[in-house]
Amino acid sequence: MELREISDCCYYFCGAVNIGYIHKDGKGLLIDSGIDKGTAKKILNILKGYNLPIDYVFLTHAHTDHYGGASFLQKQQKVKLHAPRLEAAIMEHPILEPIYLWNGAMPIKQLRNKFLEGEPVIIDGFIHEGRHEVGPFRFEAVHLPGHSYSQMGIIIGEILYAADSYFGPKVLAKHKVPFIVDADATIHSLEKLQSLVFRGALPGHGDYEADISETIQANINCHTHIKQFLLNSIIMSPNGISMEVLLGKMFDYYGLKAREIGQWLLFRTSFTAYITSLIENGDIAISINGHTPWLKGESP
Numbered sequence: 001m002e003l004r005e006i007s008d009c010c011y012y013f014c015g016a017v018n019i020g021y022i023h024k025d026g027k028g029l030l031i032d033s034g035i036d037k038g039t040a041k042k043i044l045n046i047l048k049g050y051n052l053p054i055d056y057v058f059l060t061h062a063h064t065d066h067y068g069g070a071s072f073l074q075k076q077q078k079v080k081l082h083a084p085r086l087e088a089a090i091m092e093h094p095i096l097e098p099i100y101l102w103n104g105a106m107p108i109k110q111l112r113n114k115f116l117e118g119e120p121v122i123i124d125g126f127i128h129e130g131r132h133e134v135g136p137f138r139f140e141a142v143h144l145p146g147h148s149y150s151q152m153g154i155i156i157g158e159i160l161y162a163a164d165s166y167f168g169p170k171v172l173a174k175h176k177v178p179f180i181v182d183a184d185a186t187i188h189s190l191e192k193l194q195s196l197v198f199r200g201a202l203p204g205h206g207d208y209e210a211d212i213s214e215t216i217q218a219n220i221n222c223h224t225h226i227k228q229f230l231l232n233s234i235i236m237s238p239n240g241i242s243m244e245v246l247l248g249k250m251f252d253y254y255g256l257k258a259r260e261i262g263q264w265l266l267f268r269t270s271f272t273a274y275i276t277s278l279i280e281n282g283d284i285a286i287s288i289n290g291h292t293p294w295l296k297g298e299s300p
């Protein structure tokens with residue numbers, strides 16, 4: 001992890017998960033906090049080396065790789081934490097992620113790890129879409145739901161810190177089926193990014209780019225492709241297909257490998273998000289066949 005400069009006030013820690021940093025009038029604003037105490041400590045040490053402070057942290061969304069280190073920063077450095085309201089509810093009650101992944105039931109112990117359940121924090125201020133002033137920092141928060149329920153990116157110093165609203169091309173190629181909770185909102189947020197004005201953008205996973213139009217198009221193509229694959233697979237089954245069998249087809253077609261139950265549940269959530277979109281757009285219908293949720297193409 002190293003601190004890279006984008007402009008005279010905008011920086012980021014480059015890593016598997018990028019972390020933003022803004023310095024203004026002797027104060028520091030961190031954008032996301034890394035997955036755990038260890039990562040947060042590394043950030044603190046690097047900033048200390050440059051004599052740079054942390055006073056505020058903006059947490060873009062409630063995935064542990066983005067907020068897991070915030071509890072340590074809150075306790076150790078007395079930083080003020082800000083987050084979108086709905087994401088904050090999960091950050092304050094982190095068991096909600098394993099709960100929603102485990103169909104709403106109390107989760108098995110295997111799901112209660114630092115990748116799915118962060119250390120709880122208390123959020124000091126809620127961020128809604130629009131202009132904000134936090135200490136000396138003025139920024140525009142942009143609502144970018146889809147990858148999570150109420151994710152926000154921010155534009156500050158003309159740089160867009162985009163959270164996980166899009167992924168770099170290498171990350172897309174690696175994941176094949178990216179994590180989403182809402183397919184339509186994901187695509188809508190990607191289209192929204194194309195209409196924003198900024199000098200450069202940093203995704204949570206991927207490289208900083210001045211022009212993200214090709215990367216955004218690659219993300220849109222990725223989601224459109226998966227949705228089309230699922231729709232075709234349903235239409236090609238004249239009597240319909242069970243959700244379970246269709247999910248298996250998605251794993252096979254995209255060569256997905258889940259090494260443990262947590263990873264499998266994340267893929268299943270994305271799958272469910274695409275199915276939601278197909279149902280809500282009237283392309284397919286869901287019913288119960290025997291004891292099994294059953295998907296069938298709607299005749300036009």
Ligand SMILES: [Zn+2]
Pocket residue numbers: 061063066147148164
């Ligand atoms: Zn995320």
